[in-house]
Amino acid sequence: MLLKQIPNLITSLNLMCGCIAVFFAIGGDLVTASVFVFLGIFFDFFDGLAARLLKAHSDVGLQLDSLADMVTSGVAPGIVLVQLFSEALTGGPMEITALFSESSWNQSFYNYIPFTGLLVTVASAYRLAKFNVDTRQTSSFIGLPTPANTLLLFSLPLILHFQYSETAETIILNPWFLSGLTILSCILLNAELPLFGLKFKTWGFKENAVRYIFLFLCLVLLFLLHFVAIPVIILLYILISLFWRSES
Template identity: 25%
Template sequence: MSHQDDLHYPNTSKSEPADEAQVHHRHKSIYLLPNAFTTAALFCAFFAIVKAMSGDFAFAAILIFFSMVLDGMDGRVARMTNTQSAFGEQYDSLADMVSFGVAPALIMFQWQLKDFGTGRLGLIVAFVYCVCAALRLARFNTNIAVVDKRFFQGLPSPSAAALVAGFVWLVSENRLDVQDSVLPWVALAVTLFAGLSMITTLPYYSGKAMDVRHSVSFPKLLVALAVGLAIVSNPPLTLFALFVAYALSGYLIGFLKRKKSQSTVENNH
């Protein structure tokens, strides 16, 4: 049973006062280990902004991916060590806003959108991405107890950040040849697509629905190994392709669900 469940359904045994005191203490506690991972993720995002300001865009993009990895670890560490807390949840959400909202927007703006036209259009698009990330995180925090845990509602902000950072990394290292005259437009489209996808209601598969503790079939293991080898051989291209596919998957799943619901309604009539 989760920590939130404990708050709503406390133990009714004789030890209830002690249990409630323990839950109350855990709710207000600040734990070092998971918050250390959150702080490290926040530092990577901050350092990414600093590197973008100095013109090292490839390294700035790589730091966003490091921030993603660390952000994914803090929650798992908290669950493994039973150190979840309300402070940790709020701290993680604020760090996510910097890591996956502010940092990618500033990196993309500094890289391509700063000199786009008069500069205002690029500024607006970068800010739209930032606002969409804030709205996505706020909606996630308020709907966490009511949505289907198998799916995210809208593109998750780390995936949107990976889409933006992956494109920056891919082009900065000349792994993708884009003409200079077209590149600002493509950068603008990628930023706008990533931002608006976050505030849609499209369903995206959640990795939380996967239980890695259970055995997997041999074909799935081969696919995982193939993906791992592809990432090692060409990290920017593979990561960008994976997150593009994931970003598009929500639109495909949403379309299929809509067709299925329409078919069900027609059959009922």
């Protein structure tokens, strides 16, 4: 029976990483937050694999997985967008203690615009709720998975930190770009957009050709472009899914 709890333990590690990431994101340390989010997504991938290997699927595990994803791939990316908005508009991360100080109430509504980034959190919650009741999403996805959207959003502070350029800063820290990205994320998360899954039921190339080709391209892009590759990979994922669907 203890072996059957291993997938839930892995899911719990995802949740723990997500909680830690939230604290670092609130404090403005988006790089450290990214590390814990990536760890959480790593655990999120392997909890399903462990459940399949141990034949330990359960309704509790399904709900726990969504709750963990809500933190790691819902709350955390929303806060990252809030901090990017704040840096774009005020030149620095949002300080929660200053926000609720007595003098803050005399500030303009302009200072609260960054909270629009939390729309991604709301859209992620709705997407996860739909996923739990949608019987179509057993081996593929309808709409962009929350971990993929999270990787996209967390790539932005990593690009600014590790691959800084004036062009990158001008684009990423543009309020209009961030507004458009927020809206696009909310739409992609819940769009009726069929996307292939990365779960391998067998290891044969013929039945997994699209997955093997995609993973190979991901490795090449990451080697060449580093963190800039992540947005390119998400776009490639959508384009390959559309092409794969039209061919199937």
